[in-house]
Amino acid sequence: MSETFAGKSALIIGAGQNIGRRIAQEWAARGARVAVADISREGAEETAQILRDAGTEAVGLHCNVLEDASVAATIDAAEKALGPLDIHMNNAGILSGGNPQDIPMAEWQRMFDVNLFGMVRANNVIMPRMLERGSGHIVNTGSFAGLYPFAASRVHYAASKAAVVSMSQNLALYLKQFGIRVSCLCPGPVMTSSPDAMKHFSENYVMRAPGSHLSVMTQQQTAKVLSDGMEAGRILIPTHDEAWETLVEVAADPDAFVEKKHREFLAGDPGRPGITQDVIDSIKA
Template sequence: MDQGAPGSNPQAPFDGKNAIIFGGGQNIGRSIAFEFARRGAAVAVADINTDGAKETAQAITDRGGKAVGVRVDVMDSASVATASAEAEAVLGDIDIVMNNAGLLHSGHPQDIPLAEWQRMFDCNFFGIVRALEVFLPRMVARGTGYIVNTASFAGLYPYAANRIPYAASKAAILNLSENLALYLEPRGIRVSCLIPGPVMTTSIGSMKTFSGDMPMRGPGSHLWVQSQDEAAHALAEGMRVGRILIPTHAEGFDTIRDWATSPDDFIRSLMGAFESGNDGKPQVDKVKFGLA
């Protein structure tokens, strides 16, 4: 099955393809499942939240799409293999693997136990590696496929001093994605990395906190919070035109240019901003999100 070259077709590379979305039962992953299905893909929604996975799949089915919900724990290789097999039993060979599952926690780095650092990477980074273990040999053998990973602005440039393990794991995902693209695209397998900036989700509300006095720091007060649907649309559009790195906010690359001019000055300017009370929290359109 040829993935097809990037182009203007709004349904490419989705129409007639089978996708599995790890972490697809809630938040951005749920919106991505809807977006892929809207563009013609059959979708396996895999999530540790079984109810969320099945509800999302049922909503897609109710809208006329094809979907199945399966439980997965991306920190367990056997669970990833089982969920993948269940998805393929219903849909057939998987063309698009979306690695979106992740953990988030906050605290001073000295307050976060080693086991939590390891758990963060076990889910965010090695969860992707477990999916690659299942699907990459098949894609390489077929000479076609699409790998999509979710990173974060927190891994793109420094600011997330209150959630360093998370930021480090997302930086690793960015690097993994770039090098996978370098290796896989000549072999017919496309790679993209979604890089969310500020997006309205429930993740912060459920975030585990290890330090009571650690302030939340954001990617920049010049940014506006987007909806989950906007993030999903940005991803699908980026995939359509063949982008490897797909930020939800174009301003992220502007910040990278500022960082590249002098990384030391950039980091120290953030220190000064934090000290002066500018915590980098983005702006929120309260009317847009029904908060007014």
């Protein structure tokens, strides 16, 4: 059993489906009791039932990250069911796309309200409790789009995730002295159903991706990468190791990196990763 997860109580906000559900299963398999929250009460309860069927103590909860009262009530309910939270994960997020000039102010606001301020609301509730106990682990979900420039077709989304990455790193710096750890999962290309539901604000625009040298990962692999990274005490946890090489390249010459991505796009390479049939099939498993 893992010391990071065995016997620990955890809450994942945004685990009614996709990566969040797989993370809940992975943590449960490593010995954690898991509270699952989502804007979809049905999705949260379905995930919780999967965990209970596998022999894990779990509870499904509704949570609207846009409302302070809902977030606070969710955390209270999770602690009432499972005891003080050892691990809290902010995984709720939205995605939309379009050329920058077509993204309305209301969509920028919505993107930050969910992707960033939803996390802030939850962290503002859970941090004082962890500080009082002198322990805990906060996990925020960022993105490759927040690590380096490629997402010209969803600038607003990339900006919100860059804010999450920065917030996570600075929280890690502050909270370390109090015995509280912070990790930031940064998914690269992962097979999910999220693109099927995304809004589009431009017609016939090209969706730019993090790089054709990458391969799409399964949700199960993503959950394992995150959990292994948490056990290793890592702060930034990208799903693909190639991210580190790219970050070194960007740091060495940011202008040259943007120019390279520009040339690739003009040459017909929008950075779409490779994908295999077994990865496509994994979403149905």
